Amino acid sequence: xxxxxxxxxxxxxxxxxxxxxxxxxxxxxxxxxxxxxxxxxxxxxxxxxxxxxxxxxxxxxxxxxxxxxxxxxxxxxxxxxxxxxxxxxxxxxxxxxxxxxxxxxxxxxxxxxxxxxxxxxxxxxxxxxxxxxxxxxxxxxxxxxxxxxxxxxxxxxxxxxxxxxxxxxxxxxxxxxxxxxxxxxxxxxxxxxxxxxxxxxxxxxxxxxxxxxxxxxxxxxxxxxxxxxxxxxxxxxxxxxxxxxxxxxxxxxxxxxxxxxxxxxxxxxxxxxxxxxxxxxxxxxxxxxxxxxxxxxxxxxxxx
Amino acid sequence: xxxxxxxxxxxxxxxxxxxxxxxxxxxxxxxxxxxxxxxxxxxxxxxxxxxxxxxxxxxxxxxxxxxxxxxxxxxxxxxxxxxxxxxxxxxxxxxxxxxxxxxxxxxxxxxxxxxxxxxxxxxxxxxxxxxxxxxxxxxxxxxxxxxxxxxxxxxxxxxxxxxxxxxxxxxxxxxxxxxxxxxxxxxxxxxxxxxxxxxxxxxxxxxxxxxxxxxxxxxxxxxxxxxxxxxxxxxxxxxxxxxxxxxxxxxxxxxxxxxxxxxxxxxxxxxxxxxxxxxxxxxxxxxxxxxxxxxxxxxxxxxxxxxxxxxxxxxxxxxxxxxxxxxxxxxxxxxxxxxxxxxxxxxxxxxxxxxxxxxxxxxxxxxxxxxx
Numbered sequence: 320x321x322x323x324x325x326x327x328x329x330x331x332x333x334x335x336x337x338x339x340x341x342x343x344x345x346x347x348x349x350x351x352x353x354x355x356x357x358x359x360x361x362x363x364x365x366x367x368x369x370x371x372x373x374x375x376x377x378x379x380x381x382x383x384x385x386x387x388x389x390x391x392x393x394x395x396x397x398x399x400x401x402x403x404x405x406x407x408x409x410x411x412x413x414x415x416x417x418x419x420x421x422x423x424x425x426x427x428x429x430x431x432x433x434x435x436x437x438x439x440x441x442x443x444x445x446x447x448x449x450x451x452x453x454x455x456x457x458x459x460x461x462x463x464x465x466x467x468x469x470x471x472x473x474x475x476x477x478x479x480x481x482x483x484x485x486x487x488x489x490x491x492x493x494x495x496x497x498x499x500x501x502x503x504x505x506x507x508x509x510x511x512x513x514x515x516x517x518x519x520x521x522x523x524x525x526x527x528x529x530x531x532x533x534x535x536x537x538x539x540x541x542x543x544x545x546x547x548x549x550x551x552x553x554x555x556x557x558x559x560x561x562x563x564x565x566x567x568x569x570x571x572x573x574x575x576x577x578x579x580x581x582x583x584x585x586x587x588x589x590x591x592x593x594x595x596x597x598x599x600x601x602x603x604x605x606x607x608x609x610x611x612x613x614x615x616x617x618x619x620x621x622x623x
Numbered sequence: 624x625x626x627x628x629x630x631x632x633x634x635x636x637x638x639x640x641x642x643x644x645x646x647x648x649x650x651x652x653x654x655x656x657x658x659x660x661x662x663x664x665x666x667x668x669x670x671x672x673x674x675x676x677x678x679x680x681x682x683x684x685x686x687x688x689x690x691x692x693x694x695x696x697x698x699x700x701x702x703x704x705x706x707x708x709x710x711x712x713x714x715x716x717x718x719x720x721x722x723x724x725x726x727x728x729x730x731x732x733x734x735x736x737x738x739x740x741x742x743x744x745x746x747x748x749x750x751x752x753x754x755x756x757x758x759x760x761x762x763x764x765x766x767x768x769x770x771x772x773x774x775x776x777x778x779x780x781x782x783x784x785x786x787x788x789x790x791x792x793x794x795x796x797x798x799x800x801x802x803x804x805x806x807x808x809x810x811x812x813x814x815x816x817x818x819x820x821x822x823x824x825x826x827x828x829x830x831x832x833x834x835x836x837x838x839x840x841x842x843x844x845x846x847x848x849x850x851x852x853x854x855x856x857x858x859x860x861x862x863x864x865x866x867x868x869x870x871x872x873x874x875x876x877x878x879x880x881x882x883x884x885x886x887x888x889x890x891x892x893x894x895x896x897x898x899x900x901x902x903x904x905x906x907x908x909x910x911x912x913x914x915x916x917x918x919x920x921x922x923x924x925x926x927x928x929x930x931x932x933x934x935x936x937x938x939x940x941x942x943x944x945x946x947x948x949x950x951x952x953x954x955x956x957x958x959x960x961x962x963x964x965x966x967x968x969x970x971x972x973x974x975x976x977x978x979x980x981x982x983x984x985x986x987x988x989x990x991x992x993x994x995x
Binding site: 367368369370389392393395397399400401403404405407408412415416417419420421422443 | 625626628629630633636637640641826829830831833834835836837838839840993
């Protein structure tokens with residue numbers, strides 16, 4: 320359905336998107352996960368026909384999107400990162416306006432109901448809350464019933480409640496059989512929503528799999544975290560039972576990636592007694608995509 | 624087509640809901656007209672008022688009747704004063720003309736019928752500032768006419784031939800008639816040039832245009848919707864200004880309404896195109912509005928909006944002849960005040976059309992949905 324090969328975009332000397340390639344299947348929720356500046360938006364906007372790639376190939380429904388961006392636009396729905404709407408139009412007027420750009424449009428009633436905006440029908444966009452505005456932005460993306468929907472960081476800046484609401488909407492679109500292509504820098508979001516995730520860093524896809532597949536590739540399913548003032552007994556930590564890898568984040572938090580949580584913990588306690596380690600903020604958790612990112616780049620997703 | 628109507632309608636809604644549009648495009652021109660029309664146009668009903676100070680040194684029935692006659696003359700504001708005070712008022716500009724009726728005037732007039740020497744004596748003296756041609760010409764004509772009448776009455780003169788004046792206008796043209804087309808022209812320029820530059824640049828910056836680019840919408844449809852909405856807005860403004868002009872200041876459109884609308888359309892399209900160019904060339908959206916202001920502000924002065932172009936220094940004349948605003952103002956003025964038809968207006972029409980073609984082409988070539 321979407322096929323991208325060797326995609327490159329340069330701004331001056333820097334390659335913002337550097338040889339990116341992947342395929343997205345029909346009905347799939349595909350996520351681009353990465354920190355700000357990783358090249359997610361640029362990649363998406365090239366597929367949407369908003370930017371011309373310097374080289375590489377993009378095919379949507381078999382159509383060459385680089386050479387025929389106009390053909391593609393009728394088939395896709397887009398929501399851009401900065402939700403740019405007319406402040407002085409109402410919800411209904413916005414839907415009618417954007418609907419008029421396409422050959423066919425879904426009935427306004429149906430869209431208002433699907434995005435829970437019936438009561439805001441006559442409300443000016445500037446009086447909508449962040450969550451309502453974002454729901455409207457996605458309603459505008461599906462106003463013509465496209466098969467593929469692009470959502471660029473749809474939940475950035477939303478409060479947890481609004482984010483949950485939006486996740487529900489995205490899941491419903493998936494159940495309707497839509498193909499969803501979304502970008503996010505929240506690893507929980509990618510984990511929760513996406514069938515497959517491409518992790519991007521510095522313009523490149525550094526890992527691509529299902530969320531569980533990515534975590535499984537770490538070879539360890541649990542993480543032990545604690546704070547330490549100095550690089551404490553690195554070699555000894557590495558030799559603890561079950562430990563696959565030891566990482567120290569920039570704030571001085573030490574992470575032990577392990578596939579034997581029980582063994583690692585009991586070994587760690589005795590080591591702490593011997594070496595006089597404080598083990599401040601000690602906690603354990605299951606591995607997440609965040610750990611995958613850390614393992615691949617040596618940086619935390621949020622720091623990067 | 625659907626998209627075109629929706630875009631036009633949306634833009635009209637945005638105009639109606641934006642306080643600035645209402646203030647700048649409807650209230651401001653009307654206010655400007657009321658203020659300038661009232662102060663500079665002298666209430667708008669009488670276009671010329673002359674302050675006449677009269678020093679009556681004669682103080683007879685005859686001299687008093689002279690003052691009465693002058694007071695009854697339209698356009699003269701007469702007040703009695705001593706000669707010295709009158710002179711100092713004249714120097715300060717509190718009076719335009721000082722008339723001194725010298726002692727002996729009454730006697731002389733009473734004797735006129737009997738004595739036959741007929742030599743005129745300067746019993747009436749006029750003091751005025753001859754550097755102001757309007758005042759000195761009109762003043763001396765009006766006073767001389769009054770004195771002439773006095774002389775004729777004194778000798779019981781019967782004129783063999785009379786002149787009959789037939790007024791073909793409801794009212795002579797005054798400053799307000801000059802001003803209203805100027806304000807129309809100013810509005811067309813500022814709404815479109817400044818309005819388009821600021822709006823489009825900010826839509827581009829906020830990503831509204833980019834969002835539209837993500838749909839099958841064509842840029843030509845988008846621009847057509849903008850043009851239609853702005854032409855309608857300007858038409859509405861023009862009608863509002865003309866109605867206020869008509870009902871408050873009795874300003875008429877002597878020429879063809881159709882021709883007037885044609886020039887309004889031509890001006891709107893030309894200045895819109897220039898606005899689009901500025902919006903595209905401005906490096907940041909914040910700089911679009913100041914650039915537009917920088918372009919349009921001088922045009923207010925060299926556009927013949929508040930005073931005639933011929934009053935400008937000769938140095939500026941080549942500039943005036945090169946830019947479109949003066950032609951638009953002249954054409955609107957010619958149609959409204961003089962009822963001039965299109966064949967005599969070929970020059971402004973041609974210059975505006977040329978500007979439109981060039982600026983539209985540049986606007987179309989430089990138009991971008993995107994910031995970069």
